[in-house]
Amino acid sequence: MSYSPLTLARRHVLGELYAACENATKDVPVYLNDANGEKLGHAAESLGRYADAFTFHLTEENCRKLAGGQFTYSFDYHFSESAAAAATSKRRRVRLISIILTMRKGYQKPMPKSARKVVAESESTDAA
Numbered sequence: 001m002s003y004s005p006l007t008l009a010r011r012h013v014l015g016e017l018y019a020a021c022e023n024a025t026k027d028v029p030v031y032l033n034d035a036n037g038e039k040l041g042h043a044a045e046s047l048g049r050y051a052d053a054f055t056f057h058l059t060e061e062n063c064r065k066l067a068g069g070q071f072t073y074s075f076d077y078h079f080s081e082s083a084a085a086a087a088t089s090k091r092r093r094v095r096l097i098s099i100i101l102t103m104r105k106g107y108q109k110p111m112p113k114s115a116r117k118v119v120a121e122s123e124s125t126d127a128a
Contacts, residue, residue, distance in 0.1 A: 004060040006067055007053050010045070013073055013099070020094050022080055030056060030099045035076050043099055062101075071101040 011018045027042040041058040045051070056066060065071060077094040111119070 004058065004063045006056045006058065006063040007047070008056065008066075010052050010054055013043075013054050014075075015073070017075060017077070017094060020092065021077070022093055022095050024054075024096055027057075028054075028096050028099055030058065030101060032100075033102055034100060035098050037100075040101065065103075066101065070104055072104055074100045074102060076100065 010021075014021050024043070024045045027044045029042050030040045032038040032040050040062055041056065043054045043056045045053070046055060047053055056063065058066065075096060076098040077096050080093045080095045
């Protein structure tokens with residue numbers, strides 16, 4: 001299984017956690033659906049000290065899905081400082097333990113008007 005790296009901005013991946021999240025010094029494991037699920041690969045911040053991005057090392061298919069926005073992100077983390085040491089409880093620093101990717105639910109394509117008319121007519125005759 002070959003791994004294909006994909007680099008995404010930390011702000012894009014972390015969202016609201018961006019300001020509170022510490023830089024990852026080790027590789028962060030990436031799982032599918034939950035932390036007990038299938039391990040897809042890992043993410044690293046190895047582009048240098050000032051690079052503000054995650055490099056995901058996943059299979060080529062999963063990289064394509066991730067780049068296409070087919071996954072949502074969730075995180076498993078713990079607080080790196082106590083509540084007493086933090087300026088406010090909302091500003092506590094966090095350290096990532098794992099990143100969890102969840103497939104987005106698909107949507108049903110809208111029917112053309114002509115097809116909706118046929119379905120509506122058949123339902124009205126069935127009800128009668």
